[in-house]
Amino acid sequence: MLDKIKQVKKASFVLAASSLEKRNALIEAIARNFENHIALIIEANKKDMQNAKDISSALLDRLYLDEKRIASFISGLKKLICLPDPIGKIQERIQRNNGLEIIKKSVPLGVVGMIYESRPNVTSDAIGICLKSANAVVLKGGSEALYTNKILVELAKEALLKEGFPTSCIELIEDRDGVSQMLHLRGLIDVIIPRGSDRLIKFVVENSQVPVLETGSGNCHIFVDKSADFDMAAKIIINAKTSRVSVCNAIEKLLVHQDIAKDFLPFIILKLREKNVEVLGCKKSKEIVLDICEAQMQDYFEEYLDYKICIKVVCDADEAIEHINHYSSHHSEAIITQDLQNVEKFFQEVDSAVLYHNASTRFSDGDEFGFGAEIGISTQKIHTRGPMGLEALCSYKYLVSGKGQIR
Amino acid sequence: MLDKIKQVKKASFVLAASSLEKRNALIEAIARNFENHIALIIEANKKDMQNAKDISSALLDRLYLDEKRIASFISGLKKLICLPDPIGKIQERIQRNNGLEIIKKSVPLGVVGMIYESRPNVTSDAIGICLKSANAVVLKGGSEALYTNKILVELAKEALLKEGFPTSCIELIEDRDGVSQMLHLRGLIDVIIPRGSDRLIKFVVENSQVPVLETGSGNCHIFVDKSADFDMAAKIIINAKTSRVSVCNAIEKLLVHQDIAKDFLPFIILKLREKNVEVLGCKKSKEIVLDICEAQMQDYFEEYLDYKICIKVVCDADEAIEHINHYSSHHSEAIITQDLQNVEKFFQEVDSAVLYHNASTRFSDGDEFGFGAEIGISTQKIHTRGPMGLEALCSYKYLVSGKGQIR
Numbered sequence: 004m005l006d007k008i009k010q011v012k013k014a015s016f017v018l019a020a021s022s023l024e025k026r027n028a029l030i031e032a033i034a035r036n037f038e039n040h041i042a043l044i045i046e047a048n049k050k051d052m053q054n055a056k057d058i059s060s061a062l063l064d065r066l067y068l069d070e071k072r073i074a075s076f077i078s079g080l081k082k083l084i085c086l087p088d089p090i091g092k093i094q095e096r097i098q099r100n101n102g103l104e105i106i107k108k109s110v111p112l113g114v115v116g117m118i119y120e121s122r123p124n125v126t127s128d129a130i131g132i133c134l135k136s137a138n139a140v141v142l143k144g145g146s147e148a149l150y151t152n153k154i155l156v157e158l159a160k161e162a163l164l165k166e167g168f169p170t171s172c173i174e175l176i177e178d179r180d181g182v183s184q185m186l187h188l189r190g191l192i193d194v195i196i197p198r199g200s201d202r203l204i205k206f207v208v209e210n211s212q213v214p215v216l217e218t219g220s221g222n223c224h225i226f227v228d229k230s231a232d233f234d235m236a237a238k239i240i241i242n243a244k245t246s247r248v249s250v251c252n253a254i255e256k257l258l259v260h261q262d263i264a265k266d267f268l269p270f271i272i273l274k275l276r277e278k279n280v281e282v283l284g285c286k287k288s289k290e291i292v293l294d295i296c297e298a299q300m301q302d303y304f305e306e307y308l309d310y311k312i313c314i315k316v317v318c319d320a321d322e323a324i325e326h327i328n329h330y331s332s333h334h335s336e337a338i339i340t341q342d343l344q345n346v347e348k349f350f351q352e353v354d355s356a357v358l359y360h361n362a363s364t365r366f367s368d369g370d371e372f373g374f375g376a377e378i379g380i381s382t383q384k385i386h387t388r389g390p391m392g393l394e395a396l397c398s399y400k401y402l403v404s405g406k407g408q409i410r
Numbered sequence: 411m412l413d414k415i416k417q418v419k420k421a422s423f424v425l426a427a428s429s430l431e432k433r434n435a436l437i438e439a440i441a442r443n444f445e446n447h448i449a450l451i452i453e454a455n456k457k458d459m460q461n462a463k464d465i466s467s468a469l470l471d472r473l474y475l476d477e478k479r480i481a482s483f484i485s486g487l488k489k490l491i492c493l494p495d496p497i498g499k500i501q502e503r504i505q506r507n508n509g510l511e512i513i514k515k516s517v518p519l520g521v522v523g524m525i526y527e528s529r530p531n532v533t534s535d536a537i538g539i540c541l542k543s544a545n546a547v548v549l550k551g552g553s554e555a556l557y558t559n560k561i562l563v564e565l566a567k568e569a570l571l572k573e574g575f576p577t578s579c580i581e582l583i584e585d586r587d588g589v590s591q592m593l594h595l596r597g598l599i600d601v602i603i604p605r606g607s608d609r610l611i612k613f614v615v616e617n618s619q620v621p622v623l624e625t626g627s628g629n630c631h632i633f634v635d636k637s638a639d640f641d642m643a644a645k646i647i648i649n650a651k652t653s654r655v656s657v658c659n660a661i662e663k664l665l666v667h668q669d670i671a672k673d674f675l676p677f678i679i680l681k682l683r684e685k686n687v688e689v690l691g692c693k694k695s696k697e698i699v700l701d702i703c704e705a706q707m708q709d710y711f712e713e714y715l716d717y718k719i720c721i722k723v724v725c726d727a728d729e730a731i732e733h734i735n736h737y738s739s740h741h742s743e744a745i746i747t748q749d750l751q752n753v754e755k756f757f758q759e760v761d762s763a764v765l766y767h768n769a770s771t772r773f774s775d776g777d778e779f780g781f782g783a784e785i786g787i788s789t790q791k792i793h794t795r796g797p798m799g800l801e802a803l804c805s806y807k808y809l810v811s812g813k814g815q816i817r
Contacts (some may be wrong), residue, residue, distance in 0.1 A: 020758055095781055103769060105779060112791050113761065189615070193791050209619050215794045235814040242816035283643025304762050350809045351427055354520065362510060362812025371817065372512060373504055384519050384805035385621045386793040398791035402757045407642040409649035410778065
């Protein structure tokens, strides 16, 4: 495997020096090769589906590909072609008194390692986003998606060859212990992006010597302040909880100001139950709505990814903020209020990637932010935070021009 | 220790919400308290010097403080006061068609962990730079500097108290296994910055679960191309090698184009030897200048930090670039040439933080770049690269304002 990755590193230099036109032609060629071989992709996916009978139906659904899903990731590739080049941008020019001219210029990271589970669209998305940003990519997908990932990478490699790029710009790792090996290749792999279950992400974060861009589990909160418009609050809560329960920008926790709890809780719990959402709550909420289950400490930390929500009554915005900063995964949080002072406080003090006033947390998404592409949502604070577009896969270097200056 | 760091985390929220005026007043108060207690600082430093008799004279020199050195770090604090606020800057405004307004705003990282050796000025610099950027700081200095660091932190804490900040904005870790403990506090410490020996940095990088900003060992190169002006090349090489041998932006390796090697090598080796620099070289250089030692493979990787240089004759710019990308620590490299095409090639293809054309690598420094402050030089590609100023200690968050939008 080491030799394979050394070739990827080499190929990354070719990519870094390639023009936007050549990279766009490459992405176009990959999209076309996928289009021309949809039957092959579906056949490979069927094999994976047959082998994967033992996994949960949710995972099976994530693994499954049909023409519509394939068309969707192909159109994702085509959208990338229209985006501007993130590489070679002059971010800063510094003219020093000694005559030195310093230019700060964006460059690719080099080799991106993707470690992920199930969804084969990640394979296509990662290939597209990495190549657009002139990065080579090492893919380690889940074993359950092996045949699907293999055919996608094979088709992409055909396009690399046709467009005159080294085929090592993209490599798929099939070794069982590939993850552990990748995590030790500091210097060869420039950054690791884990996408998948909490367990996978935690393992990568705790064991990687390569810098990691942690992507997000989302234990997201909505705080309904006492001045909130009830109808707006309900509309946002139902959307953020139920429009898609399995995604990281769905809410898991609802904090309600004590002054309105008596009126608001029965109102919102009725609406949540109409959508088949199981409701848990703190002691105070249970006093107001008797037939909800009492939440345990662990509930406040958990990302359910299910039709389930946990409610807590808080004294004021301060308690809401403190609770969020303690229990949240620092992904996305919203305040519903008419009180602009509390908005300012919430925006200032909550330590999460994306904060909302009177809007659904479901907007935490690269497309919704207008990035045109997304490779995950970062919940860490260094390098990149929130939805990660092409710029998240870039670094920069300083280029200094002199006429013999010494210090 | 865990409780201590939890208090630091709490204090970081107070700092994050504090105004620039309050933070500047705080730094001013710390500088003044240092000024008023110079005798105390020197006394503590004497204790450390006495306890440290067994360490090398180079380390002893780094540990030593006198009035001049103290005045120098105090003036560093005062310079910070004049710098603009890195916090609260609006980096981007995105207006979406659905009416959502997205603002990207700079925020502090939170809690910065500094792990470093010997030089007590790092204690003062780190305190100043962290507070200016509204970050709390956990300091783990070397045990050899314990008394000096203790008095500096004590004086800084007095200023915190006086200016109405929690004293936990700054903590000094004295535990022997403090480093290992810090590396596991992901979630409490937001970033670790190691400064010191290669060994220390490697240990931190390999064992930290907290994101690390790797600062640099500098195995820096100068490539003298065939069109180089010999006098300019010599001036730059002598400056980059000998003006201060113990720093990371000094050069360690010299690559010389084969077409000029026969003339240039005797010329430059004479000048290097005049400055008492020990010269090693590859086989080809040894054929030209007989009395140099032959370099071993390990030499090409090593950062000497001494009056020692290793020379290699290369066929052309391509070989020079390939050599640098393989052996360098990716800190700073220079090309001396009149050939602008080779400059472009070198700037494009060398994968290091700072690249120079016809100038000394010694300019890789926050002050020389005009940053006004520096907390180290990053040799990694994510988050920050090259000299790290105040912005390296910042993250951002997205603030989204709506009117009830759902997705």
